[in-house]
Amino acid sequence: MAFVLGLTGSIGMGKSTTAAMFRDEGLPVWDADAAVHALYAPGGAAVPKVAGLVPEAVVGGAVDRPALRAALERDPSLFPRLEALVHPLVAEDRERFHRATQGKADIVVLDVPLLYERGIDRDCDGVAVVSALPETQMRRLLARPGMDAEAAALLIGRQMPDAEKRKRARWVVPTETLEEARAAVRGIVAEIRGGAAAPRRS
Ligand SMILES: CC(C)(COP(=O)(O)OP(=O)(O)OC[C@H]1O[C@@H](n2cnc3c(N)ncnc32)[C@H](O)[C@@H]1O)[C@@H](O)C(=O)NCCC(=O)NCCS
Numbered sequence: 356m357a358f359v360l361g362l363t364g365s366i367g368m369g370k371s372t373t374a375a376m377f378r379d380e381g382l383p384v385w386d387a388d389a390a391v392h393a394l395y396a397p398g399g400a401a402v403p404k405v406a407g408l409v410p411e412a413v414v415g416g417a418v419d420r421p422a423l424r425a426a427l428e429r430d431p432s433l434f435p436r437l438e439a440l441v442h443p444l445v446a447e448d449r450e451r452f453h454r455a456t457q458g459k460a461d462i463v464v465l466d467v468p469l470l471y472e473r474g475i476d477r478d479c480d481g482v483a484v485v486s487a488l489p490e491t492q493m494r495r496l497l498a499r500p501g502m503d504a505e506a507a508a509l510l511i512g513r514q515m516p517d518a519e520k521r522k523r524a525r526w527v528v529p530t531e532t533l534e535e536a537r538a539a540v541r542g543i544v545a546e547i548r549g550g551a552a553a554p555r556r557s
């Protein structure tokens with residue numbers, strides 16, 4: 356059975372960039388944010404559900420993410436209701452990934468921003484958390500179109516603090532530079548393949 360490696364980290368810490376490095380090593384990666392994007396696209400299973408919750412966030416048969424973000428900023432109590440609609444669909448997608456990769460890889464990666472918050476770490480054999488300095492995180496976030504300090508604080512406030520994630524994780528991938536992140540990624544893969552980090556489940 357494949358070693359299930361969880362990959363997580365707070366917003367803007369470099370999770371997607373690090374996930375791409377695991378892909379470069381030839382590992383299948385399931386990306387929770389990408390699953391949500393597909394569910395929000397035209398024909399996506401989440402579209403009618405979001406329309407029922409925030410009608411103005413569905414435009415032309417797809418979820419308009421800036422409109423949804425604006426609604427969440429106006430009324431953060433929508434967050435748990437949205438999550439209750441979307442997360443079961445995301446979990447189904449993750450199960451499909453496990454079925455599709457079964458027997459095809461020795462390590463599979465689950466790239467999930469809310470891995471600890473949703474208890475998905477319990478389905479992993481080991482977790483790696485990406486981490487950078489808080490000022491690096493904020494600089495990266497503010498460089499994003501449509502993101503201001505208030506919007507960033509709203510999402511960060513809904514996530515487990517970086518220090519807590521680092522305490523829980525088996526590995527920390529430092530992401531101040533690409534070189535240090537890549538070295539950490541290669542080290543993790545080598546450690547798992549070397550048998551030092553055996554799967555918990557047989
Ligand atoms: C809040 C939304 C509209 C923001 O969309 P946007 O296109 O700006 O960002 P994107 O989806 O690419 O997410 C970027 C990052 O935001 C953070 N984030 C997203 N959703 C949440 C959430 N519910 N709680 C805390 N942080 C979140 C994560 O760090 C994520 O990596 C969107 O993320 C959303 O609808 N989220 C609810 C679904 C969800 O919980 N997704 C998380 C993965 S399961």
Ligand SMILES: Nc1ncnc2c1ncn2[C@@H]1O[C@H](COP(=O)(O)OP(=O)(O)OP(=O)(O)O)[C@@H](O)[C@H]1O
Pocket residue numbers: 364365366367368369370371372373388468495529530531532533534536
């Ligand atoms: N190891 C790294 N070294 C230098 N810059 C990095 C590194 N990792 C990520 N970055 C930069 O930080 C920014 C955010 O990276 P990325 O999109 O990977 O973050 P993320 O954690 O996936 O974000 P989100 O949580 O919003 O999905 C990007 O501009 C990226 O180029």
